[in-house]
Amino acid sequence: xxxxxxxxxxxxxxxxxxxxAWVAEYHLAAAVSNAGGLGLIGAASAPPEWVREQIREAxxxxxxxxxxxxxxxxxxxxxxxxxxxxxxxxVVTTGAGSPEKYMEMWKKAGIKVIxxxxxxxxxxxxxxxxxxxxxxEGTEAGGHIGENTTMVLVxxxxxxxxxxxxxxxxxxxxxxxxxxxxxxxxxxQLGTIFVVSNEAQVHENYKERIIKAxxxxxxxxxxxxxxxxxxxxxxxxxxYIELENKGASFEELELLxxxxxxxxxxxxxxxxxxxxxxxxxxxxxxxxxxxxxVQKLVVEADGLIKGAKFYE
Amino acid sequence: MLEKVKEIIVENLGVEEADVKPESxxxxxxxxxxxxxxxxVMALEEEYGVEIPTEDLEKIxxxxxxxxxxxxxx
Numbered sequence: 001x002x003x004x005x006x007x008x009x010x011x012x013x014x015x016x017x018x019x020x021a022w023v024a025e026y027h028l029a030a031a032v033s034n035a036g037g038l039g040l041i042g043a044a045s046a047p048p049e050w051v052r053e054q055i056r057e058a059x060x061x062x063x064x065x066x067x068x069x070x071x072x073x074x075x076x077x078x079x080x081x082x083x084x085x086x087x088x089x090x091v092v093t094t095g096a097g098s099p100e101k102y103m104e105m106w107k108k109a110g111i112k113v114i115x116x117x118x119x120x121x122x123x124x125x126x127x128x129x130x131x132x133x134x135x136x137e138g139t140e141a142g143g144h145i146g147e148n149t150t151m152v153l154v155x156x157x158x159x160x161x162x163x164x165x166x167x168x169x170x171x172x173x174x175x176x177x178x179x180x181x182x183x184x185x186x187x188x189q190l191g192t193i194f195v196v197s198n199e200a201q202v203h204e205n206y207k208e209r210i211i212k213a214x215x216x217x218x219x220x221x222x223x224x225x226x227x228x229x230x231x232x233x234x235x236x237x238x239x240y241i242e243l244e245n246k247g248a249s250f251e252e253l254e255l256l257x258x259x260x261x262x263x264x265x266x267x268x269x270x271x272x273x274x275x276x277x278x279x280x281x282x283x284x285x286x287x288x289x290x291x292x293x294v295q296k297l298v299v300e301a302d303g304l305i306k307g308a309k310f311y312e
Numbered sequence: 313m314l315e316k317v318k319e320i321i322v323e324n325l326g327v328e329e330a331d332v333k334p335e336s337x338x339x340x341x342x343x344x345x346x347x348x349x350x351x352x353v354m355a356l357e358e359e360y361g362v363e364i365p366t367e368d369l370e371k372i373x374x375x376x377x378x379x380x381x382x383x384x385x386x
Contacts, residue, residue: 101366226345
């Protein structure tokens with residue numbers, strides 16, 4: 001399945017695994033890359049030495065390209081930005097802002113840079129500063145989100161820039177993949193479905209919570225503080241939203257979520273922890289290997305597009 | 313210049329013109345989030361033919377800051 005994204009990244013299928021904090025570590029990244037997609041290591045707020053170690057471990061498991069997602073508001077962003085060059089990483093995706101100040105050094109090192117954007121203006125800005133592609137991520141996604149839906153954002157970004165657009169947010173099967181192509185995307189990025197993959201080093205409780213989730217089970221906390229985050233509903237989201245409605249301060253709200261993702265992913269505390277997930281959790285019903293996930297996506301999407309006939 | 317900048321702010325942030333004062337803080341007084349700020353910066357760059365790198369965005373908090381920035385970088 002050749003698209004501009006597969007040629008740009010040197011991969012077989014235009015499928016990227018999201019750089020989710022705590023979840024996107026080297027076992028998962030290597031498994032997705034071995035399956036023909038692009039795996040990502042999520043640097044999140046981790047120190048540079050952790051990221052270096054992760055990259056080296058991933059290389060032991062795969063000889064295919066993989067990438068690192070750098071969260072730009074991390075206190076370690078400057079150092080991690082250098083580590084990816086030193087370790088010869090091929091692809092960098094970025095979140096939470098604009099990576100302009102690193103662009104020159106990354107391009108010089110031959111790294112393909114793919115910022116995640118949630119608006120047309122930011123996509124245009126990224127193209128101007130030399131991005132190779134953009135991930136247009138709709139509000140259906142898990143974790144930190146923007147306001148536009150994938151359905152609305154992807155075609156507008158595709159019209160606004162001439163670099164390839166990768167759709168993210170709300171995709172977990174071949175129908176979503178085919179729809180993304182229809183909207184103008186040349187690739188897709190998925191998170192939630194890879195969280196429940198066999199290779200993801202995620203606590204069983206977390207995986208089980210996603211598998212059991214229904215369509216209406218996600219909640220957005222933090223709209224009042226300007227940092228909206230999507231997670232599956234539990235004691236934490238309930239308490240958070242109650243406090244938020246009462247006009248609680250940023251500091252007070254922060255206390256509730258501090259370390260919440262780690263609590264859920266590592267310790268399996270899905271009641272008080274933050275079970276970040278996309279809205280599409282309701283569609284994620286079975287556990288598969290990354291290989292099976294990627295193959296299923298490709299076969300379904302390919303069949304739908306080739307056999308597409310919606311009216312007489 | 314204040315008038316034109318005000319107009320661009322009103323258009324891009326969807327705020328009332330009367331609320332836009334030289335000392336208005338984009339985040340605190342005008343309720344802009346980071347995406348709104350990128351929207352605004354792109355519009356200002358187009359109008360005044362300047363490029364405002366993201367590093368400099370951190371230094372721009374108020375309407376006055378924007379005007380001073382543009383004047384010194386034109």
